[in-house]
Amino acid sequence: MYALALLLLAIKSALVLGQAPVVVENKAAFAVLNPNGPFRNGSQTFEPNPNANLTPPYFQVYDERFNAILGPNPSIRVIVENDTFAFAHDGCVWIEATDQVFFTGGRIQGRPVSMINLNDLKTSPTGLINFTILPLSSDVQINNGATLFDNDLLLVTTGKGSLPPSLIRVHTQPPFNDTIILNNYYGRQFNSLNDAKVHPKSRAIFFTDVTYGFENGFRPAPLIPNQVYRFDPVTGEVRVVADGFSQPNGVAFSPDGNTAYIADTGETQGVTGGTVPTNPATIYAFDVEPDTQAFSNRRVFAFADTGVPDGLALDTNGNLYVGSGDGTHIFNPQGTLLGKIFIGVSSSNMVFAGAKRLLLMADTKIYLAEIAATGQSLNL
Numbered sequence: 281m282y283a284l285a286l287l288l289l290a291i292k293s294a295l296v297l298g299q300a301p302v303v304v305e306n307k308a309a310f311a312v313l314n315p316n317g318p319f320r321n322g323s324q325t326f327e328p329n330p331n332a333n334l335t336p337p338y339f340q341v342y343d344e345r346f347n348a349i350l351g352p353n354p355s356i357r358v359i360v361e362n363d364t365f366a367f368a369h370d371g372c373v374w375i376e377a378t379d380q381v382f383f384t385g386g387r388i389q390g391r392p393v394s395m396i397n398l399n400d401l402k403t404s405p406t407g408l409i410n411f412t413i414l415p416l417s418s419d420v421q422i423n424n425g426a427t428l429f430d431n432d433l434l435l436v437t438t439g440k441g442s443l444p445p446s447l448i449r450v451h452t453q454p455p456f457n458d459t460i461i462l463n464n465y466y467g468r469q470f471n472s473l474n475d476a477k478v479h480p481k482s483r484a485i486f487f488t489d490v491t492y493g494f495e496n497g498f499r500p501a502p503l504i505p506n507q508v509y510r511f512d513p514v515t516g517e518v519r520v521v522a523d524g525f526s527q528p529n530g531v532a533f534s535p536d537g538n539t540a541y542i543a544d545t546g547e548t549q550g551v552t553g554g555t556v557p558t559n560p561a562t563i564y565a566f567d568v569e570p571d572t573q574a575f576s577n578r579r580v581f582a583f584a585d586t587g588v589p590d591g592l593a594l595d596t597n598g599n600l601y602v603g604s605g606d607g608t609h610i611f612n613p614q615g616t617l618l619g620k621i622f623i624g625v626s627s628s629n630m631v632f633a634g635a636k637r638l639l640l641m642a643d644t645k646i647y648l649a650e651i652a653a654t655g656q657s658l659n660l
């Protein structure tokens with residue numbers, strides 16, 4: 281009877297597509313490691329539980345509060361894959377009305393913008409769905425980040441040669457027509473724009489600028505400091521809200537709009553600069569000044585233990601999801617690492633598709649994690 285119950289339980293587990301192990305990582309148990317090692321560097325992954333012996337993807341729980349985010353039956357599986365090129369790197373945006381997800385490619389010529397339709401999962405016999413590369417105009421020169429802006433995609437381009445980095449609105453349906461909304465600071469070009477978010481209250485666009493275009497050989501030497509800007513699309517005003525970074529990358533706001541987060545990926549300095557382990561791989565938090573929306577009271581929020589913290593997203597409870605060197609790291613609003621969605625390889629960015637669905641961009645794959653959390657709405 282007992283054996284039969286166990287068998288039925290095993291079958292039930294096997295039937296839940298993508299159900300993945302949940303490993304409780306005891307922080308006190310690895311506070312002291314064998315002095316003879318092995319230790320690791322920030323480019324290598326970490327599984328502190330020597331008995332886990334698991335193949336990613338799975339969930340690592342570093343704080344029991346992560347269980348409420350995962351819910352009772354968390355699952356994760358690949359839903360899109362193409363091993364021939366990095367089609368899903370960054371700039372992921374979910375469109376609620378159509379259940380489409382857009383994303384941008386990385387480390388390849390042109391970095392195309394592609395889309396999937398999550399409705400296709402309902403009819404796919406294999407659980408895998410196909411992506412479509414968007415036929416965008418030549419306005420879009422090497423795309424990186426993206427967010428939602430007034431029901432359009434807002435693409436953040438890095439520029440190419442002398443062509444300026446830009447913020448570009450793109451219609452989400454054919455013919456995917458676009459409008460450039462910003463490409464300079466009082467006549468000066470940006471370096472290589474990276475990512476953007478819309479502020480939940482003012483609806484101004486906040487965006488980051490890095491020098492990766494120069495370090496990767498397709499932009500001129502730095503033209504202006506790497507900093508964070510605020511653009512008011514109504515008045516056209518653009519202003520600097522924070523500086524003092526190495527490579528300010530992902531940007532996000534708490535649901536109330538009072539706290540800003542900036543991920544600094546300075547540890548990575550592109551093809552020419554390589555990896556500099558003493559540079560920031562750090563997420564900073566700021567207060568958003570009520571009158572000016574300048575960022576003040578800068579503090580270290582968290583340091584990514586693996587790789588660099590890149591794309592940022594929040595759930596409705598204000599927990600921060602960070603694309604990192606081994607998957608998604610999830611921090612509570614106080615900066616405690618609650619857990620990881622551990623895929624064992626880098627995931628630069630992720631996006632909530634509403635409630636209980638988080639999509640992880642992993643270059644040649646997209647993972648769908650089904651967890652209990654709901655994404656903060658970006659449809660502002």
Ligand SMILES: *[C@@H]1O[C@H](CO)[C@@H](O)[C@H](O)[C@H]1NC(C)=O
Pocket residue numbers: 321322323324555
């Ligand atoms: C980290 O260690 C691995 C394995 O020894 C090595 O291949 C890699 O180059 C190291 N990375 C850095 C940035 O030092």
Ligand SMILES: *[C@@H]1O[C@H](CO)[C@@H](O)[C@H](O)[C@H]1NC(C)=O
Pocket residue numbers: 361362363364365
């Ligand atoms: C992968 O992408 C390449 C390049 O676009 C394409 O030719 C190939 O058909 C794709 N393979 C699959 C399995 O979708």
Ligand SMILES: *[C@@H]1O[C@H](CO)[C@@H](O)[C@H](O)[C@H]1NC(C)=O
Pocket residue numbers: 400403404405408409410
């Ligand atoms: C994806 O594309 C391939 C090649 O065109 C096709 O055989 C397959 O049926 C498609 N899959 C889905 C889920 O549409």
Ligand SMILES: *[C@@H]1O[C@H](CO)[C@@H](O)[C@H](O)[C@H]1NC(C)=O
Pocket residue numbers: 432449450451457458459
């Ligand atoms: C796309 O074209 C339509 C029809 O002309 C226009 O209303 C819309 O504003 C355009 N969208 C963008 C982002 O350029």
